[in-house]
Amino acid sequence: MxxxxxxxxxxxxxxxxxxxxxxxxxxxxxxxxxxxxxxxxxxxxxxxxxxxxxxxxxxxxxxxxxxxxxxxxxxxxxxxxxxxxxxxxxxxxxxxxxxxxxxxxxxxxxxxxxxxxxxxxxxxxxxxxxxxxxxxxxxxxxxxxxxxxxxxxxxxxxxxxxxxxxxxxxxxxxxxxxxxxxxxxxxxxxxxxxxxxxxxxxxxxxxxxxxxxxxxxxxxAQSPTAVAAAKRAIRAAQALPTDAGLQIELEAFADRFGTPDMTEGTAAFVEKRTPRFPGL
Missing domain, CATH: 3.90.226.10 (2-enoyl-CoA Hydratase; Chain A, domain 1)
Incomplete structure (x- = not known):
């Protein structure tokens, strides 16, 4: 259910x-x-x-x-x-x-x-x-x-x-x-x-x-996994000095690469169509 x-x-x-x-x-x-x-x-x-x-x-x-x-x-x-x-x-x-x-x-x-x-x-x-x-x-x-x-x-x-x-x-x-x-x-x-x-x-x-x-x-309308990752990065970085926050952001950004949602989102951008995110 x-x-x-x-x-x-x-x-x-x-x-x-x-x-x-x-x-x-x-x-x-x-x-x-x-x-x-x-x-x-x-x-x-x-x-x-x-x-x-x-x-x-x-x-x-x-x-x-x-x-x-x-x-x-x-x-x-x-x-x-x-x-x-x-x-x-x-x-x-x-x-x-x-x-x-x-x-x-x-x-x-x-x-x-x-x-x-x-x-x-x-x-x-x-x-x-x-x-x-x-x-x-x-x-x-x-x-x-x-x-x-x-x-x-x-x-x-x-x-x-x-x-x-x-x-x-x-x-x-x-x-x-x-x-x-x-x-x-x-x-x-x-x-x-x-x-x-x-x-x-x-x-x-x-x-x-x-x-x-x-x-x-x-x-x-956006990638649900990217939204979730952005929320985590914002929360993790909010109380940190700039350098430490940037490191959090870097790792979170890199972790998106190779995911199905990232693959679909970039393909849809290149192909000029609406993405169909699998939520993965």
Missing amino acids: SVAAHIENLECATLELEVRDAVLTVRVHRPEALNALSPEVIAELREVFDLLRSLGRADAVGDPDWSIRGVILTGSGGRAFVAGADITRMRDMSREEVRAYTRDAQELTVWIETLPVPVVAAVNGFALGGGCELAMACDMIYASENAAFGQPEVALGLIPGFGGCVRLQQYVGIAAARELILTGRRIPAEEAQRIGLVSRVLPDTGALMGAARESIALVA
Whole structure:
């Protein structure tokens, strides 16, 4: 059974899942709590993204499983992407319980970040605390004009725990990350785009989802193995000095030569036709 078929068979209480044209839409669905990341939401997101980690591997007959070529992560209800961690639940946890909860959430963000296919965060409202951290694990963040971003944990006597102290400075630089984390300030979509957190701002949810699907369609027209390799190289090189990063890039580039996707892509270019990538 393909990854897409496995996901279509999942029964989730806090997520809405849709597979259409090889694009999976994952919608966090707790509108009564502004889609806050309860332990149940984290567990169901982990189940979905753990299945997605199998993309590109050989199926039962030896063919690569590229049944899903991209993921859109969003929230339901129109007011929030994910408003944050579930503070009501978290405040009564013991230190060991919160360690487990946070460890699960952090591991989820790594699974999202390291998927072989692109993940677009379609932020349609509040992306605060854990919601901002969830979005930053994605490859691209698109936002509607009513979106708002922030890491307000200091107002609760806490600090970001799902990757905000790490990824926010990778997105916006150390100075802006310090300012946002230490003040807890909430910023609108336009400012988030200006400082480099958001790639695109769209007028409404319809345009937002359309833009996310269009970007994934562009990626899906490329070699899936090259996309996966590019994602790995970008992640591996992001914190390295230039010389070390260039060495990572060199090896990843050289490793593409002789692969079936590279052979097909270069042949299609020379022959002036659309490539038919085997995904190998």
